[in-house]
Amino acid sequence: xxxxxxxxxxxxxxxxxxxxxxxxxxxxxxxxxxxxxxxxxxxxxxxxxxxxxxxxxxxxxxxxxxxxxxxxxxxxxxxxxxxxxxxxxxxxxxxxxxxxxxxxxxxxxxxxxxxxxxxxxxxxxxxxxxxxxxxxxxxxxxxxxxxxxxxxxxxxxxxxxxxxxxxxxxxx
Numbered sequence: 001x002x003x004x005x006x007x008x009x010x011x012x013x014x015x016x017x018x019x020x021x022x023x024x025x026x027x028x029x030x031x032x033x034x035x036x037x038x039x040x041x042x043x044x045x046x047x048x049x050x051x052x053x054x055x056x057x058x059x060x061x062x063x064x065x066x067x068x069x070x071x072x073x074x075x076x077x078x079x080x081x082x083x084x085x086x087x088x089x090x091x092x093x094x095x096x097x098x099x100x101x102x103x104x105x106x107x108x109x110x111x112x113x114x115x116x117x118x119x120x121x122x123x124x125x126x127x128x129x130x131x132x133x134x135x136x137x138x139x140x141x142x143x144x145x146x147x148x149x150x151x152x153x154x155x156x157x158x159x160x161x162x163x164x165x166x167x168x169x170x171x172x
Contacts, residue, residue: 016115
């Protein structure tokens with residue numbers, strides 16, 4: 001897996017020169033997703049859980065936003081998630097909000113933009129009572145097989161724990 005540099009010390013939330021409302025256009029439609037997620041986070045866990053999911057994304061608000069619906073499991077094990085992404089034309093930054101069937105609340109948004117097919121999005125948040133930084137990394141260099149990943153940092157970006165990868169394949 002390709003690694004991308006991250007900035008340490010301050011959250012690097014600024015729009016790229018090419019940031020636009022079209023950054024997520026590649027993601028419209030239906031997807032099969034292979035997930036690889038740490039069993040637990042921020043406790044030196046090395047055990048990964050792998051599972052399949054499906055997702056569908058729709059553009060909304062005349063292209064200034066999009067919504068996707070994530071589903072995995074069956075019956076009593078059904079898990080649903082929803083992402084809302086909004087592009088602010090004044091700041092040229094995307095804000096990405098997540099909610100799921102476990103909590104049914106919008107999480108703190110991550111904010112950022114794409115440059116050359118790579119999207120970086122950051123937020124300050126709290127996880128299990130710990131102040132953390134969150135990073136979402138979108139690699140859309142192959143728009144038919146994008147990869148999303150998530151990392152947490154407890155030390156303001158000096159180190160990152162990559163804890164979830166989603167390998168997507170477009171449903172034709």
